[in-house]
Amino acid sequence: MESANQTHAAEFLLLGFSAKSETQFMLFGLFLCVYLVTFTGNLLIILAICSDPRLHTPMYFFLANLSFVDICFTSTTVPKMLWNIQTQSKVITYAGCLSQTFFFFVFGCLDNLVLTVMAYDRFVAICHPLHYSVIMNPQLCGLLALGSWCISVMGSLLETLTLLRLSFCTNMDIPHFFCDLPEVLKLACSDTFINNVVVYFVVIVLGVLPLSGILFSYSQIFSSILRISSARGKYKAFSTCGSHLSVVSLFYGTSLGEYLSSAATSSTRTSLVASVMYTIVTPMLNPFIYSLRNRDMKGALSRVVPLSIRTITGLS
Template sequence: MGPENNTQISEFMLLGISQDPRLQSFIFGLFLSMYLVTVLGNLLIILTTISDSHLHTPMYFFLSILSFVDICFTSTTVPKMLVNIQTQSKIIRYAGCITQMLFFILFSGLDIFLLTVMAYDRFVAICHPLHYTVIMNPQLCVLLVLVSWLVNVVHSILQSLMVLQLSFCTELEIPHFFCDLYQVIHHACSDTFLNEVVIYFAAVLLACCPFAGILYSYFRIISSICAISSPQGKYKAFSTCASHLSVVSLYYCTGLGVYLSSSSMEKSHSTARASVMYSVVTPMLNPFIYTLRNKDIKRALKRLFQIKIIKGPVVLRLKKDP
């Protein structure tokens, strides 16, 4: 099969997680449930942080941005997968594939950057508590978020434009449930050396370097916690970053699993199944991790629901009054 110019490619075939027709209904129900939980859970986090003035701090500002990014991250891949299962179609248009790839790279990179920014926030809060409000001022918080968006927008556009320069063969079956960058360039008929160089360079610069920053922040945090003499003080200091540390561990461990599976079994569905963990499961678990381990969020949620419960009877009484 000879190569064709990429402008003649009209569609790709997403093989999904499994091609067993008996599992399609189960997969549809499972992913629909996880998607709804992800969207509702993260929306609840955003609503809670906005409505409660006690949560108008840098930590919860970054958490609300992370929740928004997680909704977008999951929405990039899962709805198209559900549509394909429901319509019994595996097709994604060429333009749709490139667009999906662009947004997937964007939001996955933003997840990493925001987790790094949140680690820095915890580092300042624990290691420099007296200067926290001065260092983590609103201008710096907004600047960190804007820089994260700018860097990842440029990176995602660059990767997508480089894919547009590739030539593909006529039949493109991708053993994945979305247009993964590595899987797409692996099916190109033209030379992909430059693409692979950029991918690995970006992985080191935009994934490994932030991870090194997270490790350094927690090294300093642990050192500061160990220097605290009071057991209660140690527990309070550690509890402020336990949720974030759990999310970081979950995200990077599942991401490492995807990397190992893709390098060992490129042509199987193992990469797609491993990708579910960090692209669907992790965004779904984030609200649970932050609410179950965070007393401030739990108190804010109680106040939010109490206000709604109180307002309901008041509105009914007003309607009954002549």
């Protein structure tokens, strides 16, 4: 009973990046700018897709979902980090740490599943173009989006609820800027075998299997593209999935890099930099990747941005 009471009263310390005040000030400005760019860029993508009827297609429907998830994914960690830097406090409550862990897994898994669904959408569009409108109907798109949410929430609940059974030691320092689950488990005094089993199970179901689906989809896509006789046709087919392939490579490359770096070295700074790449930098780059090479998206954004500026100016 005593250990349980200690667990629920515990406070963790997020050690973050640096203890130097001048460095903290620079980090605050940098991450605030990155967060605002991420939030604004993904919000503009959503507004552009919602406002332009020509973008009311399955591909852009899932892109709007991805942009919303990226906003939420970044908002799970960055505002708390900025608050801690601003107030010169490293404390996060036990409940706050559990909440952050839950939402981090929800939106991290959602990012993964939405990218998988988008790969399936590109697979149908390129490999079965004549049946695309029949297969990717609004009902299926809605079910795929809803299913991704339900699976992510259930997986995150499984991860988070198993934390409630743990008691923690007196050392509550987390060498990270958010409650990263592996770092939290290292602080536990009780046995973490069940937690580790759950982690591996969720990683396989919500990480390895979706990645396998993406790789299978693109193997079929590349096979279909190679069978196209004209070079122009090959380029047109590949251009429809080029942006998605870039985002997939960036997301999985940085997330795998984070866990490989933490496994290969004990350097906290290396792990922090890798975490920043997939939790903060990747969501910021996604809007640029999808808008710079997409003529329809650039056209929609060119109409949304001036309207947004006029609205803000009128309100002010």
